[in-house]
Structures are given as C-alpha cells and as structure tokens.
Amino acid sequence: MSAVAANYDKLQELGVEVISVSVDSQFVHKVWNDQELSKMAERDVPFHMASDGPGNVGKVYGVYDEAAGVELRGRFIIDPDGVIQAMEVMTPPVGRQLSETIRQVQAFQHVRATKGAEVCPAGWTPGKKVLKPGPALVGNVWKEWSPLKDH
Amino acid sequence: MAEQKAGCARPTGAVVGEPSRQEKSKEQLIEKEINMVTAKVGAKAPDFEAPAYFRGEFTTVKLSDFLGKWVMVCFYPGDFTFV
Structure with a gap:
C-alpha cells in the first residue's frame, strides 16, 4: 500500500479514488500510517483506509481467506457507473504492480470516452494503436495491429 | 520453540461449558451468503460501508458515495506485514 500512497498523484490525475481494505481496525491503520507507511511513501497515506474486521x-x-482470517490481495477497478471493470486477486507473498493498474484505468477510460467505438489491444498504453470494432475489421486485425510491432 | 500458525479469533457459537455450535453457525452463514450479491467483472460492485482512517480522522467510508468517479478498491492481508 506504500506504493499506492507514494504514487497517489498519478491516480488523482486520472480521477481515481482509492479505498484500501484489511481486517485491521482503523486505529491500527492510523498507527501503521504514522509509524511506517508515511516514512516509506514520504507522505501521509492520502486515501481511505477501511477496516473490515469480520471480513464481511x-x-x-471473494477475497476473504476464512482459514487465515485475513484478506488476499484483491484489486478492483470500478467505473463511474459502479461497474467492476477489472479485478486481480493474488495470494499474499507477491506484491502488485501499480503501473499495470494505471495502464488498465487509462485503457478503460479511453474505451468509455469513445463509448466503445475504440478498443485497446494487448499491451496498449496511451498513444498506441487502438482498434475500431466493426464488420470491416473481422478477419483483418492482422492488417491493423501486430503483436510484434505494436505490442 | 514450536511455531504456531497464526489464525484469528472466532466464537464457537455456544456459551462456556456447552458443546460448540460451529457446524450450525456455518450453515447459517452459507444461507446468509446466498442472499448476498457477490463481485463479478462487468456487473455492479457490491456496496459496502466501513469504519476508516482518512487523513488524520476516523471516518466512515461508503463505496456508493463515489458513484460518478473511478474507484480502486484494494484488499491486502494486513497492516505491518512485509510485502
């Protein structure tokens, strides 16, 4: 979570609100911010740190581990209509890559801005080639987009 | 010293001196969960309201208060863990 705090400005530029959730109390969240996270991120945690003690x-x-009594690493991107556009769930020992979340948000925002007229192929980042789905594109993606040159 | 696997506290469902009613409470739990919406990609997110710490204050955060904005919800195993 320190990585999210340290790079929070990038999320703000995209208009993304952040809520972190663990089974710890809000009081422990405060102490974690004060004692550790603020030192790692070189700033206080700027987002909402929610407490989900009972795991409800x-x-x-779908991210509560009943046996361990803790939550897995689960990341959900929710659009302005409240629809979940993406989720990623991992077991605890490996951390996430925030730049991948940012890339996905940018891609979903692009699709939304074009009302679905343009879609983002694999590895898309802003400025890269988009595709316009339609009858003319069927069977012709290979002419428009190359996994070797455009990925 | 033998290392004990960390677990969490849970009630047995019974008072002291009486046999555990955990079996029954588990069934009740499953029954309760059937009626709950669950998270699915492409569907509306389950709403929640939770106590929170936010910029020096103890607050309540509600997901639906952010309708109209993009939201990232991040679950993680625990404060003061290593990754």
Whole structure:
C-alpha cells in the first residue's frame, strides 16, 4: 500500500479514488500510517483506509481467506457507473504492480470516452494503436495491429 | 520453540461449558451468503460501508458515495506485514 500512497498523484490525475481494505481496525491503520507507511511513501497515506474486521466485505468480493482470517490481495477497478471493470486477486507473498493498474484505468477510460467505438489491444498504453470494432475489421486485425510491432 | 500458525479469533457459537455450535453457525452463514450479491467483472460492485482512517480522522467510508468517479478498491492481508 506504500506504493499506492507514494504514487497517489498519478491516480488523482486520472480521477481515481482509492479505498484500501484489511481486517485491521482503523486505529491500527492510523498507527501503521504514522509509524511506517508515511516514512516509506514520504507522505501521509492520502486515501481511505477501511477496516473490515469480520471480513464481511472481503467475503462478498471473494477475497476473504476464512482459514487465515485475513484478506488476499484483491484489486478492483470500478467505473463511474459502479461497474467492476477489472479485478486481480493474488495470494499474499507477491506484491502488485501499480503501473499495470494505471495502464488498465487509462485503457478503460479511453474505451468509455469513445463509448466503445475504440478498443485497446494487448499491451496498449496511451498513444498506441487502438482498434475500431466493426464488420470491416473481422478477419483483418492482422492488417491493423501486430503483436510484434505494436505490442 | 514450536511455531504456531497464526489464525484469528472466532466464537464457537455456544456459551462456556456447552458443546460448540460451529457446524450450525456455518450453515447459517452459507444461507446468509446466498442472499448476498457477490463481485463479478462487468456487473455492479457490491456496496459496502466501513469504519476508516482518512487523513488524520476516523471516518466512515461508503463505496456508493463515489458513484460518478473511478474507484480502486484494494484488499491486502494486513497492516505491518512485509510485502
């Protein structure tokens, strides 16, 4: 979570609100911010640190580990209509890559801005080639987009 | 010293001196969960309201208060863990 705090400005530029969730109390969140996270991120945690003591929120999101009594690493991107556009769930020992979340948000925002007229192929980042789905593109993606040159 | 696997506290469902009612409470839990919406990609997110710490204050955060904005919800195993 320190990586999200340290790079929070990038998320703000994209208009993304952040809520972190764990089974720890809000009081422990404060102490974690004060004692550790603020030193790692060189700033106080700027987002909402929610407490899900009984794991009720984690259960409906499918990320609560009943046996361990903790939540897995689960990341959900939710659009302005409240629709979940992406999710990534990992077991605890490996951390996430925030730049991948940012890339996905940018891609979903592009699709939304074009009302689905343009879609983002594999490895898309802003400025790269988009595709316009339609009858003319069927069977012709290979002419428009190359996994070797455009990926 | 033998290392004990960290678990979490849970009630047995019974008072002291009586046999555990965990079996029953588990069934009740499953029954309760059937009625709950669950998270699916492409579907509306399950709403929640939770106590929170936000910029020096103890607050309540509600997902649906952010309708109209992009939101990233991040679950993680625990404060003061290593990764």
